[in-house]
Amino acid sequence: MLRRIVVLAGLFPLSSGIALAATPQADARTFLKRWLEDQNTGDFDDYQKLYAADFRGVKRSGPRTATFDRTAWLQDRQRMFQKKMTVEAENVRVFASPASARIVFIQHWASGNYKDVGPKHLVLRHGPSGYNVVREELFASDTRKPGAVDVAAFRQFAFVIEGEVVISTHPDESWATGPAQVDKHRANPLLIRVRRQVDSKKLPPEVAQLTGTPVRLMDARGVRCEAKLGGFFLRSRVWEGEGDVEEPPDWGTTANFLVAKVDGDRNACAGATWARSATLPTPTIATAESPSAGLRAQAVAAFRALPESQTIQRRFSAWSAGQHHKATASWFDRGKQHPTVRLISIKPNGPVLLSVSATINEGGCGADGVFGSLWALWQVDGSSENPRLVLRNQPDESMTMRPTAAVDVDGDGHVELLFDGFSDFASANIFGQPQFLEHGIVRALGDSYVNVEGPEVPILICPC
Numbered sequence: 001m002l003r004r005i006v007v008l009a010g011l012f013p014l015s016s017g018i019a020l021a022a023t024p025q026a027d028a029r030t031f032l033k034r035w036l037e038d039q040n041t042g043d044f045d046d047y048q049k050l051y052a053a054d055f056r057g058v059k060r061s062g063p064r065t066a067t068f069d070r071t072a073w074l075q076d077r078q079r080m081f082q083k084k085m086t087v088e089a090e091n092v093r094v095f096a097s098p099a100s101a102r103i104v105f106i107q108h109w110a111s112g113n114y115k116d117v118g119p120k121h122l123v124l125r126h127g128p129s130g131y132n133v134v135r136e137e138l139f140a141s142d143t144r145k146p147g148a149v150d151v152a153a154f155r156q157f158a159f160v161i162e163g164e165v166v167i168s169t170h171p172d173e174s175w176a177t178g179p180a181q182v183d184k185h186r187a188n189p190l191l192i193r194v195r196r197q198v199d200s201k202k203l204p205p206e207v208a209q210l211t212g213t214p215v216r217l218m219d220a221r222g223v224r225c226e227a228k229l230g231g232f233f234l235r236s237r238v239w240e241g242e243g244d245v246e247e248p249p250d251w252g253t254t255a256n257f258l259v260a261k262v263d264g265d266r267n268a269c270a271g272a273t274w275a276r277s278a279t280l281p282t283p284t285i286a287t288a289e290s291p292s293a294g295l296r297a298q299a300v301a302a303f304r305a306l307p308e309s310q311t312i313q314r315r316f317s318a319w320s321a322g323q324h325h326k327a328t329a330s331w332f333d334r335g336k337q338h339p340t341v342r343l344i345s346i347k348p349n350g351p352v353l354l355s356v357s358a359t360i361n362e363g364g365c366g367a368d369g370v371f372g373s374l375w376a377l378w379q380v381d382g383s384s385e386n387p388r389l390v391l392r393n394q395p396d397e398s399m400t401m402r403p404t405a406a407v408d409v410d411g412d413g414h415v416e417l418l419f420d421g422f423s424d425f426a427s428a429n430i431f432g433q434p435q436f437l438e439h440g441i442v443r444a445l446g447d448s449y450v451n452v453e454g455p456e457v458p459i460l461i462c463p464c
Contacts, residue, residue, distance in 0.1 A: 027096070027126075028101040032105075038050070040087055044078055050133055053070060055073060055132075060139070060140060062143045085110065087108070092427065093105065093399075093450060096124075100123070100124060100126060102122070102124070103122045104451060107119075107138060119139045120137065120138045121445055139445055149167060155279070156276060158274060158275045159440070160273055161455050163269060165215065167258040168207070168257065169257055175198050176198060177199040180195070183195065191457075196234040211229055214277070215262075216275065216277075217274075218275065220273070221285065221405070222282075224268060224269055227264025231261050232261075233258075233261075234259075235258075236254040238255065238458050239459040253458065255456050284346075284407070284408075285406075286344050286346045288343065289342065290341070299354050299356050299378065300333065300341065303376055306374070308395045309331075309397075311397055313330070316372070319369070331370075337360070340357040341354070346415055353378070355402075373425060374397055375395060375401050377393040377417075379392045398424060399422075399425070401420075401421060401452070404418050404439075416443050417441065418439070419442060419454075433460075437455065440453050
C-alpha cells in the first residue's frame with residue numbers, strides 16, 4: 001500500500017478524510033437531489049416551493065429560447081408535469097457559501113418522444129427556509145439521439161488521451177465487437193487500460209465517416225503535428241491497482257471512450273492534449289506565463305483575501321497549533337510550497353486573465369490532517385499602472401486546476417481555458433478519491449468560468 005500512495009502522490013493530492021467543511025456544499029447537493037426527485041416523481045407542489053419570488057429563468061428547446069419570471073415559469077412547468085418526465089444531472093459542480101450557491105451540471109431531460117441534453121446552472125440564494133432558486137438557465141439544447149456525436153463541435157475541439165483522439169465520451173457498448181483486451185505494457189502500473197474493437201457498421205453514420213479526416217494535434221503552445229484519423233476502437237481506463245491484470249474491469253466501473261488511432265508521426269504528435277480538424281483555421285493560442293512581480297503580489301493578496309482561502313487558513317492554523325508547529329503566515333505559501341500564479345494575455349484585443357492555484361495536504365489521512373484546494377481566476381482591468389482584478393470564476397475550497405492556455409475554439413469571441421491537473425474533492429467517490437481530470441477545457445457560463453469538461457478516469461484506490 002505504501003508504494004501505491006507514493007505513485008499516486010505525483011498525480012493528485014490524496015484525500016485526508018476529508019475535513020471539507022461541507023455544510024453549504026452538502027445543503028446545495030441535497031437541494032439538487034430534491035429538485036430532481038420532484039420532477040422525476042411529478043411532485044409539482046413541492047417543486048414550486050423551490051423557486052424564489054424574484055426568480056428569472058431561461059428555457060431552451062432545440063433552437064428556441066424563452067425567458068420567464070416565476071409565475072410564467074411555473075405555469076410552463078406545470079404543463080410539463082402532466083406527463084412523466086426523466087431528469088438527470090451529470091458532471092455536477094457545486095460552488096456554495098452560506099449565503100448563495102451555483103450548481104452547474106449537464107442536464108439530460110426526456111418526456112415522451114422528446115429528449116434533450118445541455119449545460120445548465122441553478123443559482124441559489126439562502127433564506128430562512130434554506131436555498132431557493134433565483135435563476136435557472138439551460139445554455140444549450142441538443143436534441144440528437146443518445147450516442148450521437150456533434151461532429152461540428154468535434155471538428156473544433158476534441159480531447160486527446162495518450163495519442164488517441166476521443167470521438168465520444170459516452171460510447172454505446174453495443175458498438176463493440178470481439179473480446180476486451182487489457183494492455184499488458186503500462187507506463188504506470190496503477191492505470192488499467194482496456195481496448196475493444198468496434199464494428200463500424202454499428203456506428204452512427206456521421207461518426208463512421210470521420211475515418212481519414214485530417215487533423216492537427218495540439219497542446220497548450222500550439223500545433224504539434226498534422227495527421228489523419230485512423231481506425232476506431234473503444235478504450236476503457238481506470239486507476240485501480242498494480243500487478244498483472246488478466247480480466248478487464250466491468251464496463252460500469254471504468255471511463256469509456258470511442259477513440260481513433262492517429263496516422264502520423266508518433267514522435268511529433270507525442271504530448272498532444274487536443275485535436276482540431278485540419279480544414280479549419282488554427283486559432284490563436286495564448287499560453288499561460290509568469291506575471292510581473294507586482295501583478296503576482298496583487299494576485300496572491302487577492303487570493304489570500306478570498307473567503308474560501310480564509311476558511312482553509314483557519315483550519316490550517318488550528319491544525320498547526322494542535323501539532324505544536326510554529327505559526328506560518330499562509331496555508332498556501334510556506335516552506336517549499338508556493339501557489340501557482342499564471343498570466344494569460346489574449347492578444348491583440350482580448351482580456352488579460354490571472355490565475356492562482358494552490359493545494360494543502362498535511363497530516364495524512366483521517367481527521368488529524370488538514371486539506372484544502374483552491375483555484376481563482378481574475379480578469380485584469382484598468383491600466384498597467386493601476387490594474388483592477390475582477391473575479392471570473394467561483395472559487396471553491398475543494399476544487400483546483402492549473403490553466404495552461406486560452407483559445408477561442410468555437411469562434412464566438414469568448415475564449416475557453418485549457419488546463420492540466422483538475423481535481424474536485426466535493427465529488428469524491430466511495431474510496432475518498434476526487435474526481436480527477438488529467439487535462440481538459442473550462443468554458444464560461446454567463447460571466448463565470450465554471451463549466452469544466454475533460455476525459456475523467458475513476459480512481460478506485462483507497463488513499464490510506
